[in-house]
Amino acid sequence: MTRLSFATCNLWLTQKWPARAPALERFVTLFNPDVLCLHELQPATQAFLDATLKEHERVQDPFPGWANESNIYSSRALLERLEYGAADVGHPEPEMRLFWTRAAAQVRLRHPPRRHRAPELPAAQ
Numbered sequence: 001m002t003r004l005s006f007a008t009c010n011l012w013l014t015q016k017w018p019a020r021a022p023a024l025e026r027f028v029t030l031f032n033p034d035v036l037c038l039h040e041l042q043p044a045t046q047a048f049l050d051a052t053l054k055e056h057e058r059v060q061d062p063f064p065g066w067a068n069e070s071n072i073y074s075s076r077a078l079l080e081r082l083e084y085g086a087a088d089v090g091h092p093e094p095e096m097r098l099f100w101t102r103a104a105a106q107v108r109l110r111h112p113p114r115r116h117r118a119p120e121l122p123a124a125q
Contacts, residue, residue, distance in 0.1 A: 006036075007027075009036065013040050028052055056075055072101045074103055077106070081101055
């Protein structure tokens, strides 16, 4: 069976970031999604995720929206990024776009079928 895991997360800019950072770290460490799509990204949260997701790469592009709005992290071991973009959809804020990426699997993916619920996150301390 071929399986890729995807997750999306709205980071709420940097509101209450020191209190939320440990929960995000637990989430990405526990679930380790193959692709992680982020919204309301900021340089501080991007630096945190770069350090946490060492086995992933993100889109690195001079368009400021990739650092100040959204980005897409993907597993280096599983996916090869073929192309990416930030489509203008007419939003009044110029850095807000429809961010996308197209990738190809680098290896044949083999994962056992998941017949159980995902583990629950540990309670925050």
